[in-house]
Amino acid sequence: MKIDKNTINKIARLSRIKLDDKESEDYIKDLNSILDWVEQLNEVNTENVEPLSNISSSILPKREDVSNDTNSSEEILENAPDKLEGFFAVPKVVE
Amino acid sequence: MNNLIKGEKHDWEMVIGLEIHAQVKSNSKLFSSSSTKFGSSPNSQVSLVDAAMPGMLPVINKYCVEQAVKTGVGLNAKINNYSVFDRKNYFYADLPQGYQISQYKYPIVGEGKVTIDFKDGTSKDIRIVRLHLEQDAGKSLHDQNPSKTYVDLNRSGVALMEIVSEPDIRTPDEAGMYISKIRSILMYLDTCDGNMQEGSLRADVNISVRKPGDEYGTRCEIKNLNSIKFIKQAINYEAKRQIEILESGGSIEQNTMLFNTSTGKTRPMRNKEEAHDYRYFPDPDLLPLEISKEEIVKIKSSIPELPDELKNKFIETYKLSNYDASVLTAEKQTSDYFNETINSDSELKNHAKIVVNWITSELFSLLNKNNQDLNNSPVSPENLGQLIKLISTNEISGKIAKDVLGDMFSSGKTARQIVDEKGLQQVTDQGEITKVIDEVIAENPKMVEQYLAGKDKLLGFFVGQVMKLTKGKANPKMLNDILKQKLNKKN
Numbered sequence: 001m002k003i004d005k006n007t008i009n010k011i012a013r014l015s016r017i018k019l020d021d022k023e024s025e026d027y028i029k030d031l032n033s034i035l036d037w038v039e040q041l042n043e044v045n046t047e048n049v050e051p052l053s054n055i056s057s058s059i060l061p062k063r064e065d066v067s068n069d070t071n072s073s074e075e076i077l078e079n080a081p082d083k084l085e086g087f088f089a090v091p092k093v094v095e
Numbered sequence: 096m097n098n099l100i101k102g103e104k105h106d107w108e109m110v111i112g113l114e115i116h117a118q119v120k121s122n123s124k125l126f127s128s129s130s131t132k133f134g135s136s137p138n139s140q141v142s143l144v145d146a147a148m149p150g151m152l153p154v155i156n157k158y159c160v161e162q163a164v165k166t167g168v169g170l171n172a173k174i175n176n177y178s179v180f181d182r183k184n185y186f187y188a189d190l191p192q193g194y195q196i197s198q199y200k201y202p203i204v205g206e207g208k209v210t211i212d213f214k215d216g217t218s219k220d221i222r223i224v225r226l227h228l229e230q231d232a233g234k235s236l237h238d239q240n241p242s243k244t245y246v247d248l249n250r251s252g253v254a255l256m257e258i259v260s261e262p263d264i265r266t267p268d269e270a271g272m273y274i275s276k277i278r279s280i281l282m283y284l285d286t287c288d289g290n291m292q293e294g295s296l297r298a299d300v301n302i303s304v305r306k307p308g309d310e311y312g313t314r315c316e317i318k319n320l321n322s323i324k325f326i327k328q329a330i331n332y333e334a335k336r337q338i339e340i341l342e343s344g345g346s347i348e349q350n351t352m353l354f355n356t357s358t359g360k361t362r363p364m365r366n367k368e369e370a371h372d373y374r375y376f377p378d379p380d381l382l383p384l385e386i387s388k389e390e391i392v393k394i395k396s397s398i399p400e401l402p403d404e405l406k407n408k409f410i411e412t413y414k415l416s417n418y419d420a421s422v423l424t425a426e427k428q429t430s431d432y433f434n435e436t437i438n439s440d441s442e443l444k445n446h447a448k449i450v451v452n453w454i455t456s457e458l459f460s461l462l463n464k465n466n467q468d469l470n471n472s473p474v475s476p477e478n479l480g481q482l483i484k485l486i487s488t489n490e491i492s493g494k495i496a497k498d499v500l501g502d503m504f505s506s507g508k509t510a511r512q513i514v515d516e517k518g519l520q521q522v523t524d525q526g527e528i529t530k531v532i533d534e535v536i537a538e539n540p541k542m543v544e545q546y547l548a549g550k551d552k553l554l555g556f557f558v559g560q561v562m563k564l565t566k567g568k569a570n571p572k573m574l575n576d577i578l579k580q581k582l583n584k585k586n
Contacts, residue, residue: 060382065158067123067130073138076146086137087245090188
């Protein structure tokens with residue numbers, strides 16, 4: 001797989017990152033060399049090997065269904081650039 | 096049954112599949128300990144995990160997993176011992192993580208089916224593709240300010256079960272029956288409160304149209320419908336729109352649509368070209384979810400009777416009709432009420448049909464009129480049972496019982512109290528009834544003559560006169576028998 005200009009632009013748009021031409025060129029180079037490097041793994045024969053979903057062999061820890069009724073709204077809203085009556089206020093997004 | 100829509104050149108068939116989002120009934124969220132309470136002040140139930148503060152890690156709620164398994168069993172579905180949580184990536188103001196934790200390739204529940212019953216006695220299976228667990232997003236308010244959107248994250252991270260059907264549905268009515276059935280199963284299992292108004296249960300509808308027998312057409316998805324009425328309206332509108340495009344030679348563009356509840360129309364969402372690039376990948380913060388066979392067996396054993404089982408039991412035990420039994424079992428509160436009523440007195444088992452009628456017609460109409468629910472009915476099952484017993488033992492007539500029920504409803508008194516206080520007991524004393532009949536016969540010699548001359552209809556007149564004199568309390572059967580006897584003796 002090769003990353004071209006279209007792909008890099010799409011990835012940037014999906015990630016909400018703005019890249020200028022110079023940056024795009026740099027990322028195309030970087031990502032391609034990463035992919036080439038990972039490509040080497042294809043040399044290993046993985047027939048009959050289950051895909052590994054996690055390197056830890058422990059079991060997913062679970063919690064009981066207990067709610068804590070602490071109201072952290074002040075903390076939560078502390079970093080918000082704009083807020084009103086307990087709500088986050090963001091530029092209008094209407095579908 | 097004809098499910099087709101008439102077109103200009105040929106008939107059209109709708110092909111419909113539903114994705115139902117059901118909020119898990121739990122105290123805390125799927126991956127955090129914040130409360131799930133509805134209607135609290137904005138952002139008051141948001142932990143640092145829900146707000147996606149850097150470094151926060153999700154820890155799964157064991158109860159939510161069990162509820163999903165329970166629901167899977169209720170949908171006659173395969174429970175997967177191994178499932179994986181993935182990140183579904185998209186940007187929106189009410190999604191602080193920038194991704195929703197969901198399940199993609201390995202859902203917790205696999206293929207299942209539910210049955211819908213039609214009025215004419217036939218039924219149909221709707222196949223389920225899967226059920227998976229995922230997080231809800233926050234809530235955006237767009238109409239409070241001309242330039243701002245307000246965001247409340249209280250719902251962010253609440254556990255949802257997404258139930259995906261095969262495109263087995265063919266009409267708006269079937270879609271409505273399907274979601275009602277799912278709702279009923281969820282409420283029996285107590286895994287979701289089924290409250291569509293509060294958004295605990297909502298659906299995305301996939302719809303396409305085709306010439307019967309053809310391949311599936313291109314579909315559109317209508318997002319986020321929260322009432323059965325809107326689901327039907329949206330399907331009707333969207334099917335018509337698609338047929339019009341196809342008949343005028345156009346083609347359907349695959350699209351995500353929004354339904355405007357005030358105009359009844361659908362319109363495409365913006366940014367559609369990117370809408371489906373979610374870049375799913377396994378969430379590195381969460382290990383795969385493994386459920387042992389023993390756990391599944393344990394959960395299965397905790398499952399209560401479901402509507403279909405209960406329906407068959409009612410038909411079997413009380414010899415009820417399929418229709419009566421399905422009305423009783425459609426909602427858990429109705430079947431519970433019926434059970435409590437009929438078990439409140441051993442005699443009532445022999446009068447099951449009467450019990451059904453008093454609940455589904457008399458009591459329901461009083462509740463409707465007063466905008467009340469069976470859950471907070473002023474007439475308890477025991478009291479209704481007592482009233483029905485008074486009817487079945489001939490202490491009061493059915494007609495008087497209706498007034499008594501109205502009185503019980505408004506005063507909260509028991510049937511016994513009202514009957515005793517107002518002296519409404521039926522007159523079952525043969526002597527007393529005979530006395531009144533004799534009186535009526537003596538006062539109306541002409542009528543008697545006409546009756547004897549063959550005007551059988553006049554029997555009603557005599558019954559009416561006796562009832563009037565006894566204030567409706569004469570036992571109708573005794574009255575009829577004695578009256579006929581007396582009149583015929585005159586012959």
